[in-house]
Amino acid sequence: MGGGNSYPSMGDDVEVESKGNTYLRGIVDMGSNGIRFSVTDMKPPTSRILPTLISYRLDVSLYDAQYDDKGNRVPISKSVTDAIIAALLRFKIICADLYVPPKHIRIIATEATRTAVNSSEYRHAIKEATGLTVDMLGKEEEGYIGALGVASGFSDVSGLVMDLGGGSMQITWLKMVDGHVSVSEKGSVSFPYGAAALTQKLGALRKGNSEEDDEKAVDEFREVMKGQFLNAYNELEVPADMVEQAKTDGGFPLYLSGGGFRGWGYLLLYMSQVHGRHYPISRINGYSAARAKFADVERLKKVAKQAEEIFRVSDRRRGQVPAVAFLVNVLLEALPHGIKVAHFCQGGVREGALFRELDPSIRNDDPLEVATKEYARPSADKISDLILNSIPKTSKPGDRTFPASISKHIIHAFANVLYVHMPSTKETASTSALYSTTAGLLSAIHGVSHDARAILALILEERYDGELPPQEVQFKLALQSTLSAEEVWWTRYLGAVGQLISKAYPAGMITAPRMNVAAEWATGFGKCGMKDGLQLILSIREVKDDVLMLREALEEHSRDIKKVGKRKNWIGGREGWGMDVGIKIKEVKELD
Structure with a gap:
């Protein structure tokens, strides 16, 4: 929490096993665009806010690692695997310093690992070198865990949830009332439209013989995506009361997580701080943008291209802005009843996995x-x-x-x-x-x-x-x-x-x-x-x-x-x- 976290002592106030502090959790979120390492203290009474003792990121894109210069799919290389193994071994040392029990260190992998050509060999190499098993989430479970991560970032949630990673995008609906979380029985619908994947797809479509042919191919793809999103919406069976509220309010609330959407949110923040009134809060979780602002894609694309430096938006994320803008436009056209407001969330797979552990009575704590x-x-x-x-x-x-x-x-x-x-x-x-x-x-x-x-x-x-x-x-x-x-x-x-x-x-x-x-x-x-x-x-x-x-x-x-x-x-x-x-x-x- 603010003011600095104290490292856990091994005194009488902490439940301790011979191998560590049982309240601590070491989580490795092995995503498409980066690998995040964190240690969280789940000790009551502050477990609801998931206090983080340490958090850092390894700038390795598993998505990029699976494509050569010509865009052909390739296995995750030995050099990339070795770099990740080295980072995992360092993380184990940090966890030992903090008294995290070995059984509470967990690697959670998503789309990039799940679809890798050599996924089995890659995960086996990690197990052999570190002793850690890679817990690979399925498509639906990834969406559910992501939704829980969103829920962790708010007191009450009711709306559509979208998680935009590098390789994939998930959509579902989510409600949290009195700490009880409800999502679609399907869990979520997953699409291969992550920020990096969509950037690559749009680039391939625009390599035709003429500008007219390129735009025709992109337009056809847009219609395919719109149909898929509409089918997903129907398949998820959004609750009737949520639909009626959307009709009354002029659209659904969107809760957006994942690096692709967070980059969009930081771009909106930048616009508010540099090109508008001085917006005073520079953190993404809890930031909200009304539809008009969220959907101002042409202006956002222009700013992303021309600005010299944008807070928390890397050059890689800037390069993905046109693809995210394309996705936002398709969503605005495809979703019935429209979008009223977009809420940006820091919570993702890491927070969702931790939030899943909590009893509803604790989740309900403000x-x-x-x-x-x-x-x-x-x-x-x-x-x-x-x-x-x-x-x-x-x-x-x-x-x-x-x-x-x-x-x-x-x-x-x-x-x-x-x-x-x-x-x-x-x-x-x-x-x-x-x-x-x-x-x-x-x-x-x-x-x-x-x-x-x-x-x-x-x-x-x-x-x-x-x-x-x-x-x-x-x-x-x-x-x-x-x-x-x-x-x-x-x-x-x-x-x-x-x-x-x-x-x-x-x-x-x-x-x-x-x-x-x-x-x-x-x-x-x-x-x-x-x-x-x-x-x-x-x-x-x-x-x-x-x-x-x-x-x-x-x-x-x-x-x-x-x-x-x-x-x-x-x-x-x-x-x-x-x-x-x-x-x-x-x-x-x-x-x-």
Whole structure:
């Protein structure tokens, strides 16, 4: 997780066999475009977010290794096999250093290994040299494991899932509700249309006698693909409720994984950061693009060709952009009911294999809550209740409601880390809090959307007065630009409430209640007493000669909360989004 992972100790707090820490998993994801090595700690209670102790990649393309310069299929060479064996032997040493049990080291291979001319000999050579067995996934299982990898990266999933590797592409539908994952009974439908394979196929089609013949061949191939995708859609039997939702919403949500689609996602990110507004989050998991942006293939192809350097997009990936663009166009034309939004996922075979191990009750844990729990003060749950009580329980008639995007999970996470940045100086607390979800303490959490990262970061920053040095203001504005004006206003309000609670409970300990919080929609604001707004009610215990001077502290801070409601501070200015906030402090003989 963010802030750095500590390596597992062999102390009493870890279940240990004579041969290692039984919670650790060493995974080798032997894909078409590269081979990924990782060690993950599956120890409760953080297993839901799949904490990674080490992760790196061997830049060997098994797909390219199976073709000569003329495009003819050839066996995986001895030199490539030897390089992979050497990397596996090094990985075994790293696993031994981390106390990964040998039985928990696993090689998972996909399309490139499955279809290799000398697949059996290649896998036998690895077994002989390393003692490790290559676990080769079938087409349908590869799609299912990939879908689980997608599910690992979100709290709730409902939509179509596509995994674009180098040699193949899989499609299925996926639902995850309360930790229970459902996919098509078929598992998935696989096509030989990986980014590298499709690049090669389109190149072969365009080597005809004339430009007209080339385009005719490509058009015929496009129609074949469209028919295949439509048949796959029908074969997968997408649930009726998912179809009806797509009709209502204007299309299906797509969840996209695999290196080919991740390259497309990073290209979209680059466009947002260089050719548009400064998009502030540079990680692919949880990034979403609406249909219009996702489908702007001609512009993306142009940028990929002309840009000098694109973050996280290698020259190899750039070369595959035309093929991915072709695939995206075919998908847009072939899928019934259209595409509403594309969600990009980091999760793949590695994450899917690990997520498969988890019980549904653990899968259902919210990643933000899991990741922040270790920083929580003992009274975090009670503090969370106070924050939740600062939000009116019902929706106000008209246009004032609390946004569903600021979920209870985000509020709980906020309560967990409410005091984390207190040791920082006044000059750095707000800045550290602002960057906590993108480059700091919580940046490495797996399974959190970009919106949730932006919301939590902005609430945390406001908890420290919302005061930033000039050079950080632009980053805050960029985070705010990813949200609606309504969401931004509530982040300001909740952050101020969090600071108020820290005044009542400076140590984050509630051994005896000092304050109750309630909120309600109210009228009577403004000079004429006609404006609507929000009334925050703070009940404190009546104490004679209170040495804590709680009422004075709350009255002082209440001015900061009222500022959030001042029209000049509304999001977008006086005619923007906001509401007046009133605060009532009352003393009672006893607190509930």
